[in-house]
Amino acid sequence: MAKQTSFFTSVKRLYPHVKPILPRLFMGLVSALLASIMALAIPQVLRVLINGSLHPGGPTDAVWISAVVVLALGIAEAGLVALRRQFVINPATTVESRMRVSLYGHLQDLTVSFHDRWGSGQLLSRAMTDLNFLRRWMAFGAIMLVVTTLTVVIGVAVMFAMSWQLALIFLAAAVPIMVYSFRFRRRFSLVTRLSQDQAGDLATTVEESVHGIRVLKAFGRSREALENFNEQAEELRQTEIAKAKHQATFTLVVTLLPELALGVGLVAGVLLVSMGQLSIGSLVAFFGTAAVVAAPVEFSGTLLAMALTAKTALDRHFEVMDTPNTITSPANPRTPKELRGALSFKAAGFGFDDGARLLHDVTLDIRPGETMALVGITGSGKSALLQLVPRLYDVSEGSVTIDGVDVRDFSVEQLKTVVAVAFEDTTLFSSSVRDNVLLGAPDASEEALEEALDVAQAHFAYSLPDGVGTLIGEEGLSLSGGQRQRIALARAIAAKPKVLVLDDPLSALDVNTEELVEARLREVLRDTTTLIVAHRPSTVALADRVALLENGSITAVGTHTELLANNAHYRYVIASLDSGPKDLDLELDELEHELDSEQHMDQAGEGRR
Ligand SMILES: Nc1ncnc2c1ncn2[C@@H]1O[C@H](COP(=O)(O)OP(=O)(O)OP(=O)(O)O)[C@@H](O)[C@H]1O
Numbered sequence: 001m002a003k004q005t006s007f008f009t010s011v012k013r014l015y016p017h018v019k020p021i022l023p024r025l026f027m028g029l030v031s032a033l034l035a036s037i038m039a040l041a042i043p044q045v046l047r048v049l050i051n052g053s054l055h056p057g058g059p060t061d062a063v064w065i066s067a068v069v070v071l072a073l074g075i076a077e078a079g080l081v082a083l084r085r086q087f088v089i090n091p092a093t094t095v096e097s098r099m100r101v102s103l104y105g106h107l108q109d110l111t112v113s114f115h116d117r118w119g120s121g122q123l124l125s126r127a128m129t130d131l132n133f134l135r136r137w138m139a140f141g142a143i144m145l146v147v148t149t150l151t152v153v154i155g156v157a158v159m160f161a162m163s164w165q166l167a168l169i170f171l172a173a174a175v176p177i178m179v180y181s182f183r184f185r186r187r188f189s190l191v192t193r194l195s196q197d198q199a200g201d202l203a204t205t206v207e208e209s210v211h212g213i214r215v216l217k218a219f220g221r222s223r224e225a226l227e228n229f230n231e232q233a234e235e236l237r238q239t240e241i242a243k244a245k246h247q248a249t250f251t252l253v254v255t256l257l258p259e260l261a262l263g264v265g266l267v268a269g270v271l272l273v274s275m276g277q278l279s280i281g282s283l284v285a286f287f288g289t290a291a292v293v294a295a296p297v298e299f300s301g302t303l304l305a306m307a308l309t310a311k312t313a314l315d316r317h318f319e320v321m322d323t324p325n326t327i328t329s330p331a332n333p334r335t336p337k338e339l340r341g342a343l344s345f346k347a348a349g350f351g352f353d354d355g356a357r358l359l360h361d362v363t364l365d366i367r368p369g370e371t372m373a374l375v376g377i378t379g380s381g382k383s384a385l386l387q388l389v390p391r392l393y394d395v396s397e398g399s400v401t402i403d404g405v406d407v408r409d410f411s412v413e414q415l416k417t418v419v420a421v422a423f424e425d426t427t428l429f430s431s432s433v434r435d436n437v438l439l440g441a442p443d444a445s446e447e448a449l450e451e452a453l454d455v456a457q458a459h460f461a462y463s464l465p466d467g468v469g470t471l472i473g474e475e476g477l478s479l480s481g482g483q484r485q486r487i488a489l490a491r492a493i494a495a496k497p498k499v500l501v502l503d504d505p506l507s508a509l510d511v512n513t514e515e516l517v518e519a520r521l522r523e524v525l526r527d528t529t530t531l532i533v534a535h536r537p538s539t540v541a542l543a544d545r546v547a548l549l550e551n552g553s554i555t556a557v558g559t560h561t562e563l564l565a566n567n568a569h570y571r572y573v574i575a576s577l578d579s580g581p582k583d584l585d586l587e588l589d590e591l592e593h594e595l596d597s598e599q600h601m602d603q604a605g606e607g608r609r
Pocket residue numbers: 116352353354355358376377378379380381382383384385
């Protein structure tokens with residue numbers, strides 16, 4: 001549960017964002033205030049008219065003059081309201097847009113662990129709905145709250161000037177309203193927070209089901225998905241109803257009590273006039289002013305609700321903005337004297353935020369230009385280990401170094417140019433094939449693009465409707481799993497990194513294409529240190545050496561043949577890889593054969609001696 005803060009503590013945080021637009025907001029406030037003063041002045045014109053001219057034989061000119069003044073005041077009020085809008089709308093949208101951009105920027109910076117924890121819908125609703133609320137509140141709610149308060153204060157002062165007795169009756173109604181508004185504020189804050197969080201969860205569900213529509217359809221789970229969505233939507237509806245009920249009750253209280261007070265006031269007013277203690281003009285002006293004051297009082301429920309919703313929106317916004325980015329560049333970044341690509345894990349340990357330690361004492365040295373396959377049973381932490389290299393996660397102990405420099409000592413920007421990654425689960429962005437491939441090297445030449453596509457055997461890109469300019473990703477052409485993987489692999493290669501980290505990037509390829517990719521990869525990887533998670537014996541074959549991840553540590557390193565001969569766990573893991581058993585039998589036969597012939601040769605040698 002988020003920490004509860006006071007309204008002013010939350011709203012104060014908006015200050016740096018609204019500072020540049022304060023003059024315009026102030027002008028908007030002045031316009032709105034002047035509009036209210038115009039409205040408050042109209043009853044005074046009536047008072048002067050009634051007291052001064054509305055009696056038998058009184059001057060008729062005054063009626064016309066008063067009518068013109070009232071008309072002028074009405075027109076001025078309308079003009080000032082329009083002016084308020086003019087002053088605030090543009091700057092409020094600017095603030096909204098800037099806050100949205102800074103939120104997006106912060107989301108880009110935040111760690112992968114943060115994104116693991118937060119539902120996408122929660123972030124989406126913060127970026128869109130919450131900031132939308134805020135804009136509306138800045139442009140209207142906040143200004144009207146100030147103007148309404150001032151209008152009520154000025155109006156009540158005028159009412160006191162007309163008749164202090166009647167004003168006191170009116171003011172007596174304010175006491176229960178204030179008590180009730182305190183209760184309302186507390187309850188409404190809770191329910192509005194709940195509703196905004198539920199809306200975020202609902203957005204996450206929509207997002208997930210849109211992404212997983214194929215699975216839902218294939219498994220015939222659309223009905224269940226709908227039922228689940230319906231339940232969530234119903235919860236949100238109930239919360240919205242609760243919100244509306246709170247607001248309606250508040251509006252009832254703030255409408256009814258002043259009306260009651262006015263009723264009592266009317267009786268008292270007539271008595272005062274009959275006793276000669278109040279002029280008719282003042283009585284009319286009192287009720288005219290009370291009508292002007294009653295409107296903002298009735299509106300205060302809506303304004304208070306808007307203010308509380310805006311506060312919740314602000315709190316939700318700053319919950320994200322206050323989350324620090326823990327993966328940052330050091331104050332004095334270091335770079336290796338010579339970038340050769342020696343990658344080392346030195347007693348490295350790691351655990352996800354919410355889990356036990358997954359990796360511990362991981363020690364592994366990969367020589368510059370070497371290709372090391374990483375093998376382990378499923379769920380052993382291979383992907384996690386890989387992600388420590390580009391600092392998608394940081395080690396919790398020990399270190400990962402490149403050419404002797406801790407990856408945490410590199411500037412984040414430089415590390416991205418040294419290390420490139422390709423994941424099994426590929427993400428393509430809604431842009432052209434070219435832009436997707438050159439994501440890590442936007443300035444790369446057309447030749448680099450062609451080479452990357454060639455190595456990844458992604459020649460299919462040239463046959464797409466617009467060649468490498470074809471729009472792919474969510475808004476573009478759908479590619480097959482294998483095509484997507486090859487584009488992602490091309491992306492990693494095009495970045496021309498010194499260290500390449502590949503998380504089983506060939507899993508969706510057919511055997512023939514995989515062989516072609518591997519043959520080309522071997523050529524281009526000669527100068528690139530590569531750590532590759534292997535789920536297939538054919539991927540293992542790409543590597544110079546293999547590291548075995550077992551119980552969170554590297555327990556063996558060697559060539560495939562060495563490990564096969566000497567390590568039972570390795571044999572077990574290899575046997576469980578795709579198409580493993582068949583190849584394993586074959587390889588074990590070959591190995592036995594090799595060992596037999598070595599033995600024969602040794603015996604023959606001994607016999608000769
Ligand atoms: N973001 C996460 N938060 C918490 N736990 C996670 C997260 N990602 C993975 N895990 C857990 O960490 C463990 C290791 O996951 P990882 O993906 O590194 O395994 P792996 O060896 O690559 O598996 P596979 O061979 O199946 O791809 C698993 O138990 C997994 O459930």
